[in-house]
Amino acid sequence: MAENRNSIKLKANAMGEVQVADEVITIIAGLAATEVEGVTSMYGNITNDLVSRLGMKNLSKGVRISMDEENKVAVDLALNIAYGYTIPEVSGKVQEKVKAAIENMTGLEVSSVNIRIAEVNMKQSV
Numbered sequence: 001m002a003e004n005r006n007s008i009k010l011k012a013n014a015m016g017e018v019q020v021a022d023e024v025i026t027i028i029a030g031l032a033a034t035e036v037e038g039v040t041s042m043y044g045n046i047t048n049d050l051v052s053r054l055g056m057k058n059l060s061k062g063v064r065i066s067m068d069e070e071n072k073v074a075v076d077l078a079l080n081i082a083y084g085y086t087i088p089e090v091s092g093k094v095q096e097k098v099k100a101a102i103e104n105m106t107g108l109e110v111s112s113v114n115i116r117i118a119e120v121n122m123k124q125s126v
Contacts, residue, residue: 008067010107011116019041020106026063029075029113030100033063036093038085041117043078072111073102091115 007019030042042062062078073097081090096114102110 004039008073008106019036022065025073025102025106026067028101028105028106029063029077029098030095031059033077033079033094036084036097038082038090039094040080040082040121043080043116056124068111068124070111072109074111075102075113076116077113078116078118083122085114087117091117116123 006023007021009027010018012018012019034042044061054074064076066074066076068074076104077094077098079094081087094115098113099110102108
């Protein structure tokens, strides 16, 4: 099987190989991030926000992943945070949770989780 540009090979052995689509990793990261108290949503464009309001949540929006030459995953997240939460505290919890979720579910090593606070949600607060 040829390796897909949009997937990451997790392992290969005599039985075959296991690949995971990039979008699976972005969904894992997005879901883990939105589980942290203080994160109201992932940042996305207007179309993604409308889709979310209609109930079809796109957990990969606001998430970008890349692989380095050592096959470690770097994650970039754009988050919306509720007013009144401490940005460094929430960001630290998101970094820990995203790193643990990706490593536990895929076995890949996460080299970095970079956070960008895109918006403060004034409707949802402490």
